[in-house]
Amino acid sequence: MQNEFIEKVKQKYGGKKIYYILTMGCQLNENDSEKLAGMLESMGYKPTKNIEDADVIVINTCCIRENAEEKVFGKLGELKKLKLTNNIIIAIGGCMMQEKEMRNKIKQSYPYVDIIFGTHTLHKFPEDLYYVLSNKEKIQDVLEIDGEIHEELPIKRNNTKQASVTIMYGCNNFCSYCIVPYVRGRERSRRPEDIIKEIKDLAEKGYIEITLLGQNVNSYRGKENYGFAELLNDINSIEGIKRIRFISPHPKDFTDDVIKAIKNGENICKLIHLPLQSGSSNVLKAMNRNYTKEQYLSLVEKIKNNIPNATFSTDIIVGFPGETEKDFEDTLDIVKKVNFEQIYMFIYSRRHGTRADKMENQIPEEVKHERFNRLKNLFEHNISKNNQKYIGTIQDILVEGTSKNNANIYTGRTQSNKVVNFEGNKEWIGQFKKIKIIAEHTWYLEGKIDE
Ligand code: SF4
Missing domain, CATH: 3.30.750.200 (Transcription Regulator spoIIAA)
Structure with missing residues (x-):
């Protein structure tokens, strides 16, 4: 059904339109924003890094900490002028919008916001956008109950070698400080065959590093007798995928079969993020x-x-x-x-x-x-x-690009996710290189190619 709306927006309103997405929060939100970007590009929109050029601005919010919320209100305040002068569409979605008080505050204080959508209705963005464009009316599209899992949404990846793949949604743990179970709902796992297909497709496109995402990845249950360990084993054997990372597991669910899968999985990184x-x-x-x-x-x-x-x-x-x-x-x-x-x-x-x-x-x-x-x-x-302990060792580094501060210095990560900077050339980007570590600088290591 969303494909119909994608086509309608493209035919009637697409063309030379521009979009800008501001993402806050965790990697799950980043992955959701890649899906929003994918939907927008399927509707004929092009990305911009300059918010002032955009016809559609989407803010994908986070509510884990107060300062992320304050940043959203600050940004909405700034957008008022742009709304008046450029007649843009402003959409706001994500975790914050699952909270009723937040939605009310947006409606009262920022009435120029056109689309409010929640975590369970992200897949309906083309329909919501079409509604606003064609009816010239605002829309609120938030589901209070757990949403279904929607496969095959268009996606525009931020990177050509590393990709995030969400394996499950929601959380059942109710840690007493955390708002996530209230805004993301109960745990729902994707079917193993859908995850494997997505990763095989990524491998075919040349992706080599995959990060599996979920609020509590090791309580993944794809089907009966198929949990996180089985999923890791299957992903480990996908040809072309050289590094598999995952965030976040919960210590209470870290079972022996998961430890065994990590141990035996030659492509599974041995850096374990274990939230204390x-x-x-x-x-x-x-x-x-x-x-x-x-x-x-x-x-x-x-x-x-x-x-x-x-x-x-x-x-x-x-x-x-x-x-x-x-x-x-x-x-x-x-x-x-x-x-x-x-x-x-x-x-x-x-x-x-x-x-x-x-x-x-x-x-x-x-x-x-x-x-x-x-x-x-x-x-x-x-x-x-x-x-x-790294000094003098030779590390396999996946070269990610140039350093932000120096275009002659290239940067990448070890299997243990340490940033390593070294002299290189642009042909190396996206490849593994053997780098000898020669110095440490607290937050990064310095290396040189091991000829
Ligand atoms: S496991 Fe993580 S997401 Fe779930 S309630 Fe605890 S801190 Fe929040």
Whole structure:
């Protein structure tokens, strides 16, 4: 049905029209925006990097943290002038739009927004756009119930060698700080054959690195007796795909068969992103994470025993309600013990509608910031030490492009997702090169081609 609307928009309104998409939040949102771009391009729209040139502007929102929401309101404020002068279409979608208060706020304070759509109605964007173009009326298209999975949406990938593939939608975990289960709904897994087909198609087009996406990838259930381990095994044998990454697994669902699949999968990266959130068993309980500090550490141990070259990255939230100095020290203790390659650190942000928001023992801002800085300092100290293990080694680097600061310097990543910069040439982009690591600079490694 959407193909019909794609054709209608293309015939009646397409042509030399331009679109601009602003994406906030996680890689799942990035992947959704690739689908929006794919739909827009099928309707005859062309992309621009300059928002002022656009006929259609889409904001794909995130509601995980307050500052992402503030950024959206700031951007909408800026667009008012453009709306009046250029008569553009403004669409806003994604997680924030699943919250009723947010939709009401948009309607009241930013009445010039034309399309409001939610996470479960993204696939209907061509229909919504056609409605607004032909009726000259605004539309709100949000489903409060879990949406179905829609396969074969057009997609415009941001990269020609690396691609993200969403394997499941939603989350059943209800971590007490997190709004995601409320805005993305319950877990729904894509059928294995659809995922495999998508990745085989990507391999045929020359893609070599795939990142599997889901809020909780290791609770993937494609069908009876077919879970995440089976999916990893099948993807590992797809010819042409040389690197398989996945985010994010949940420690409580990290089963032995998944460990075995990673161990045996020659194309599966051995960097495991294992969200910790807190090192304190008390805080983990209040967060509803369903594991303790000891269980997390023994899982890390088990993975290391089975996969000796495994490395880890993680997410940590600092300043969760009730976090004591002792609780925070437990987090630092895990950071010292695990030697993470990367830590994505967040200061706890209250989210309306979550259980943690109603907790009385909120932590003062200055304490949260002081702890955040201590965690950051510890990690930075560790990372330089940890980086030493790469010096003198020869790494397979997938060359991604030139460095942002120097067009003569090329950049890529190790299997463990470390950024490596080196002198190269543009023919190398998209290829694997053997690079010898010669120096470390905390956030990146420096290398040279191993002739
Ligand atoms: S696992 Fe927890 S943190 Fe992750 S999306 Fe689900 S509820 Fe949120």
